[in-house]
Amino acid sequence: MNTSVSAGSVALVTGATSGIGRAVAVSLARRGAHVIVGGRDAARGEAVLTAVRSAGGTADLLLGDLADAGSAPAMARRATELGGGRIDILVNNAAVYPAHGRTPDGTHEDFAHCYAVNVEAPFLLVAELCPAMAARGRGAVVNVLSMAGRFGMPGFALYGSSKAALLLLTKAWAAEFGPSGVRVNAVSAGPTRTEGTQPFGTGLDRLAAAAPAGRAAAPEEIAAAITYLAGDDASFVQGAILDVDGGRNAT
Template sequence: MISLSLAGKVALVTGATSGIGAATAGALAEQGAHVLVAGRDPERGEAVVAAIRARGGKADFVAAELGDVAAVRQLARSATELGGGRVDILVNNAGVYPFKATEEVTEEEFDAVYALNVKAKFFLVAELAPAMAERGAGSIINISTQVASYGAPGMSLYGSSKAAVNLLTRSWAAEYGPRGVRVNAVGVGPTRTEGTAPMGENLDGLAAQAPAGRPAEAEEIAAAVVYLAGDASSFVHGAVLPVDGGRTAV
């Protein structure tokens, strides 16, 4: 019988101080995982940790800038130490999502988006996946987006960075899967979070294009991550699971 429990597992969630990351951290903790809440803001991070502990879960905050490879490697070391020598589940959630016409994007903006959305994920996997493979088990979940699957005005920079994540997901599945590490992604649709609140009615308009006709709640995305993290998805490798209200189906 497949166990849905993550008891005894150590999970690192980047960008976990708010939104989808915070909801994911809480959901993983509810399944018994020791969750490492990674983010830039210690105050918000400790608030997420406190909320998890108040519900009987186990969590710790770990500072994470992710602005360069040295910082990524430091996060991997800190997380491994806090996790008692290992990280079993990695959720690559941290990212930025600027919507801007191609001709308006500066070189600095381009570099910043690819640094966080692609480069940081790449080197965090490079740091943590080999140890998972050595132990013969692990799960990596990359948070992607519906606009990595189709063209949309104003989303060339964001969408292309997440399309790279989708390809990396498949490449890493092929690379680490034979050694017991499953790598998958969640293709997220419009979701109500603190970060998307400024979009206002534009968020509803974007969501209205999908069969579900509404934005997701962060907890709905978190539920998909929990599925991919645990044994219930033991035969799922290299998938980009659409959790977008059906947008990529139409």
């Protein structure tokens, strides 16, 4: 894809040390954005910096645990410093899949952890970063959702509801910040082969088989859609939820 990103843009990608986020970091960097790579694992983060540099891009690593969502504003300020005083693109990608899928097995701790990382941290990052984007009159936020937040599936109540919350936040933020030139959109991903979904084993293939595409995605296929929404080719796209799920939500 030849999607363009404004020269000199700075992007913060959360959860960029693995899977889809790593593919987004490389894709944005290849198109000229300076990327702040968010995550917790220093070794994997350094490997992403190397991948970005091999692709001819530039990046910095920003380590921090978003399970402590209250630390998100400080992380956003640190990201802004690393970005030379600006963040133009925010990709809210970091998320956790709760250990317990079935509702009766869920605990207070599971719920709090899932909502801290998947909902509260994106909320606080947007709260910290979008006013400056709005003041500059331009910016882009892309939230990473899941088909599990589009319809009910057994075993996905907690995770799916966190993604449904982020879906509504996407629309609310599009309404709130869009008039100031900040475009807020989302990609709703289907089953994708990443480090995070490795534990699902063949369950990922069974999930993927229900969609017209009939297969799981590669991280780069999801990253391509995120890159498009973050870039200038999507200049008139606001508040959109782009399903990149092999057709599952349509059927």
